[in-house]
Amino acid sequence: MREAPSAAALAEGVLAGRRAVVARALTLVESSRADHRAVAHELLELLAPHTGQAIRVGISGVPGAGKSTFIDALGTRLIEQGHRVGVLAVDPSSSRSGGSILGDRTRMAALTASEDAFVRPSPSGCHLGGVARATREAMVVLEAAAFDVLIVETVGVGQSEVAVAGMVDTFLLLALARSGDQLQGIKRGILELADVIAVNKADGDNLGESRVTARELAIAMKLMFSEDDGAPPQVLTCSARTGDGLPEVWQAVLDHRNQLLASGQLQQRRLDQQKQWMWALVEDGLWRDFRDNPVLQQASPQIEQALAAGELGALEAAEQLLSLSRKRASTTPTADA
Numbered sequence: 001m002r003e004a005p006s007a008a009a010l011a012e013g014v015l016a017g018r019r020a021v022v023a024r025a026l027t028l029v030e031s032s033r034a035d036h037r038a039v040a041h042e043l044l045e046l047l048a049p050h051t052g053q054a055i056r057v058g059i060s061g062v063p064g065a066g067k068s069t070f071i072d073a074l075g076t077r078l079i080e081q082g083h084r085v086g087v088l089a090v091d092p093s094s095s096r097s098g099g100s101i102l103g104d105r106t107r108m109a110a111l112t113a114s115e116d117a118f119v120r121p122s123p124s125g126c127h128l129g130g131v132a133r134a135t136r137e138a139m140v141v142l143e144a145a146a147f148d149v150l151i152v153e154t155v156g157v158g159q160s161e162v163a164v165a166g167m168v169d170t171f172l173l174l175a176l177a178r179s180g181d182q183l184q185g186i187k188r189g190i191l192e193l194a195d196v197i198a199v200n201k202a203d204g205d206n207l208g209e210s211r212v213t214a215r216e217l218a219i220a221m222k223l224m225f226s227e228d229d230g231a232p233p234q235v236l237t238c239s240a241r242t243g244d245g246l247p248e249v250w251q252a253v254l255d256h257r258n259q260l261l262a263s264g265q266l267q268q269r270r271l272d273q274q275k276q277w278m279w280a281l282v283e284d285g286l287w288r289d290f291r292d293n294p295v296l297q298q299a300s301p302q303i304e305q306a307l308a309a310g311e312l313g314a315l316e317a318a319e320q321l322l323s324l325s326r327k328r329a330s331t332t333p334t335a336d337a
């Protein structure tokens with residue numbers, strides 16, 4: 001990053017919707033450098049009063065479920081209706097493999113080319129907590145820049161779904177028709193998070209099988225939800241390729257959100273999310289303190305080597321690192337000492 005502009009200058013550009021400034025603000029909130037974090041905090045405080053109104057939707061599904069095709073098609077429709085659409089991704093694999101499943105620039109070609117959309121691939125943070133933190137903060141930036149529909153995409157692998165469900169109003173699961181063991185194909189934990197389910201690729205020869213899958217999923221969801229949980233999630237079919245069923249899926253998302261709004265649950269959900277966010281920030285901060293601790297930086301290559309050479313077990317190695325970090329924390333002078 002070039003020399004950082006002030007938080008006030010960034011906030012002004014973001015609120016005016018200037019794309020280059022929005023991009024810079026996103027890069028800033030993605031950074032974990034201590035000096036960047038300080039400016040980012042100030043920026044987020046300036047932007048926060050201009051947020052809270054956007055429709056926040058999480059979209060999940062296994063690779064190949066059609067997420068990017070779906071978001072491209074849905075987002076384009078929403079823009080035609082006058083919305084401005086921000087798309088973010090939570091994909092912690094981007095840091096491990098060096099290549100993000102959700103970061104490919106050729107995805108979502110129509111949205112990427114639109115002035116009324118902002119598509120941002122997953123930041124390559126070092127762990128899920130860091131990626132989730134950056135994504136939440138990116139949502140604040142995009143919302144302040146007047147993107148009124150925010151879509152957060154993630155892959156159907158588990159922990160990242162939980163993180164995304166913790167930052168959106170409605171969680172949409174894209175499923176696929178499969179013969180035989182279709183219900184085993186989707187993790188139960190992910191089904192439990194879903195507010196709306198859409199069986200995608202319901203077109204051509206696949207149409208009949210998709211409808212059967214949707215019926216079976218609807219029955220499974222009914223069984224999983226008790227009466228106290230309210231209505232079970234709607235299960236629909238759609239085709240991101242032909243556009244069939246997309247308006248109905250969007251309407252189901254809006255219905256879910258309106259229900260939350262009418263019952264006061266939306267406000268409660270967002271308050272709960274603030275609490276989750278606080279703990280996510282603590283987790284991220286602890287991890288950064290740990291990583292930036294010079295004593296650990298010095299000791300960890302040796303400990304890793306000993307582990308690789310089989311001289312230490314993982315348990316013992318982790319314990320050594322943790323006890324070094326505790327020693328350091330307990331010898332750090334406090335402000336009033």
Ligand code: GDP
Pocket residue numbers: 061062063064065066067068069070200201202203238239240241242
């Ligand atoms: P992602 O990995 O979940 O983002 O999936 P993609 O959007 O990249 O889609 C994976 C493949 O499925 C691509 O070849 C798409 O063209 C195809 N695809 C996506 N949606 C549909 C659909 O509704 N119908 C059909 N027939 N193919 C689709």
